[in-house]
Amino acid sequence: MPEHLPKILVVDDELENLSALERLVRGKFDMKGMQYPESALEEVEKNDYQVVVSDLRMPKMLGTEFLALLAKKKPFISRVILTGHTDTKDILEAINRAEIYRYVTKPWDNEELLTVLQQAFTHHLLLVKNQELIQELKEKNENLSSKEKELSNLNRTLEEKVQERTNELKQANEKLHELVMTDSLTKVYARRAIFNRFNEEIDRASRYNRPLVAAMVDVDNFKSFNDHEGHVLGDEALKKIAQTFLTNLRKSDAVGRYGGEEFLIVLPETKIQSAKEIAERLRINIEKLVFQGQKEEAFLTVSIGLAAYPDHGKSSEELLAAADHALYVAKQRGRNQIVSEKSHGTFFIKS
Numbered sequence: 001m002p003e004h005l006p007k008i009l010v011v012d013d014e015l016e017n018l019s020a021l022e023r024l025v026r027g028k029f030d031m032k033g034m035q036y037p038e039s040a041l042e043e044v045e046k047n048d049y050q051v052v053v054s055d056l057r058m059p060k061m062l063g064t065e066f067l068a069l070l071a072k073k074k075p076f077i078s079r080v081i082l083t084g085h086t087d088t089k090d091i092l093e094a095i096n097r098a099e100i101y102r103y104v105t106k107p108w109d110n111e112e113l114l115t116v117l118q119q120a121f122t123h124h125l126l127l128v129k130n131q132e133l134i135q136e137l138k139e140k141n142e143n144l145s146s147k148e149k150e151l152s153n154l155n156r157t158l159e160e161k162v163q164e165r166t167n168e169l170k171q172a173n174e175k176l177h178e179l180v181m182t183d184s185l186t187k188v189y190a191r192r193a194i195f196n197r198f199n200e201e202i203d204r205a206s207r208y209n210r211p212l213v214a215a216m217v218d219v220d221n222f223k224s225f226n227d228h229e230g231h232v233l234g235d236e237a238l239k240k241i242a243q244t245f246l247t248n249l250r251k252s253d254a255v256g257r258y259g260g261e262e263f264l265i266v267l268p269e270t271k272i273q274s275a276k277e278i279a280e281r282l283r284i285n286i287e288k289l290v291f292q293g294q295k296e297e298a299f300l301t302v303s304i305g306l307a308a309y310p311d312h313g314k315s316s317e318e319l320l321a322a323a324d325h326a327l328y329v330a331k332q333r334g335r336n337q338i339v340s341e342k343s344h345g346t347f348f349i350k351s
Contacts, residue, residue, distance in 0.1 A: 005030040006121040007048060011040045011066065012055040012082070017106075021053075024110055029117060037066035044074055050124040051117060056083035071099055076127045078120035080104060082113075092195070092317065103191060105259055111231045112260075119184060137165055183257040185235055186242035194256020194264050198316050201254070201268045205309050212309040213275035215265040216323040217245075217282070220301045220335040222261035229293050237291050237300060244285050249278070264320075272308045272340055279304045279338045287336065301336035303327055312341040 008029045010021050018033035025031050029051075034040045037058060044052065052070060054063040067079045079099065084106035101123055102116050140161070181193040189197060198214065205212040219225075219241060226234035238261065245255045245263065254266040267275050283302055291298045305327030307313060312322040322341040330339040 006050045006117075008032075008051040008053065008117065008121075009034065009040060009043060009049045010053045010082075011035070011037055011058075011063070012053075013058045014055070017055070017082075024114065025117065028114065029121075037061040037063075040066065041069060041073065044070065044077070049074075049077055051078045051080065051120045053080045053082050053117075056081055056085050067100060076124060076131065078124045078127075080116060080120055082106065082108065103259070109226075109231070109260070111235075115184065133165060140165075186239055186257050188242045188246065188263070189254060189256030191256060191258060194254060194258070194266070195316065197254045197256070198264065198266050198319075201266050202309060202314075202316055202319070205268065206314070210269055211271045213267040213270045213272060214307050214309075214319045214323045215267065215275065215279055216258070216305045216320070216327040217263040217265060218303050218327055218331070219261040220303055220331075222300065225291075225298065225300060229298065233291070233293065240289060240291065241286055241300070241302070244289065245282060248282055248285055253278075264323075272306065272311075275306050275308070276338060276340060279306060283336065283338060303330035303335045304338045305330055306338065306340040308341075 005027075006029050008025065008031045010018060010031060010033045012018050012021075012033070013035050015035070018035070022031055022033060032043070032047075032049075034043060037054070038061065040052070040054075052067070054066055056063040058066075063081055063083065067081070070077060070079060078101045081100050081103045082105075083103075101120050104113055104116055181190060182188070183190045188194075201212055204210065219238070222234070222237075225237065229237075242255070242257070242263070245265065249255060249265070252268055256264050258264040267278060270278070283304060286300065286302050289300065291300060305323045305325065307319045307322035307326060309319060313319040326339040326341045330337050333339070
């Protein structure tokens with residue numbers, strides 16, 4: 001194994017998953033697989049890893065607990081959750097407690113997972129560079145304090161050096177901020193960033209007694225499209241759909257990639273009737289999009305579930321659950337339509 005490959009530790013109690021991941025990353029990452037989180041904590045003390053991937057549900061220790069302990073021991077290791085469980089509560093716990101970099105669901109898409117791992121490695125390098133710059137500035141400041149008598153002679157050179165290091169630190173922070181905030185494929189908010197924005201808007205709606213609507217959007221039959229046309233054209237389709245969202249939403253609205261082909265849209269200062277009109281405009285515009293397939297033109301549609309604050313929930317967990325349920329109903333009723341939660345049952349618009 002070449003020494004220069006990024007080192008990745010994968011913790012999963014299922015040997016089949018470890019074997020599949022080892023085959024996937026061979027030649028791209030130096031991977032070590034382990035079944036037990038307790039042993040993995042000892043391993044990271046002995047060897048340097050840039051990325052750690054953990055299953056969420058394991059017999060003796062949850063992935064969130066393991067990664068939270070890891071964050072205390074090795075804060076600059078990029079942490080990724082890989083699991084088949086997509087419960088909103090588990091997702092929020094993983095984000096908030098373990099401060100994970102990304103959350104990837106099983107079964108994973110190989111190309112997407114490789115991209116996430118490469119981005120996690122870049123994220124690690126930026127964190128280390130950021131810390132090095134901070135430490136370097138700290139050491140220089142301490143050194144300057146001990147040499148106050150020489151300050152007048154060194155002042156000009158020092159200002160140039162401080163400015164240079166400050167610019168480097170600013171650039172590193174900007175790159176880190178962009179990496180954390182933006183989904184690399186679609187250029188909309190990344191999962192963690194849209195959750196943060198969602199909670200901010202809920203707080204604002206609660207404080208000023210204002211309306212808000214959450215919309216869960218799923219691209220209909222995307223897996224079949226992706227399998228038939230290939231991942232490259234599938235990625236292009238997701239980018240085109242995301243751009244349609246950005247074009248047709250207001251500046252005050254926010255859209256993020258929830259995972260795979262699902263998107264979360266936050267509509268502040270919006271009542272449910274207006275949200276339905278916005279959602280219908282999005283549905284129609286996406287329905288009209290022409291996607292270039294390998295042999296002929298192709299078309300995609302979206303299903304949308306809506307949930308309003310405070311009627312359908314007063315927290316991000318409650319609103320996401322309500323919107324997700326409405327989306328499920330839209331799928332069951334034939335896709336390419338909008339369903340909105342009501343306090344008692346559901347009502348919907350169908351094209």
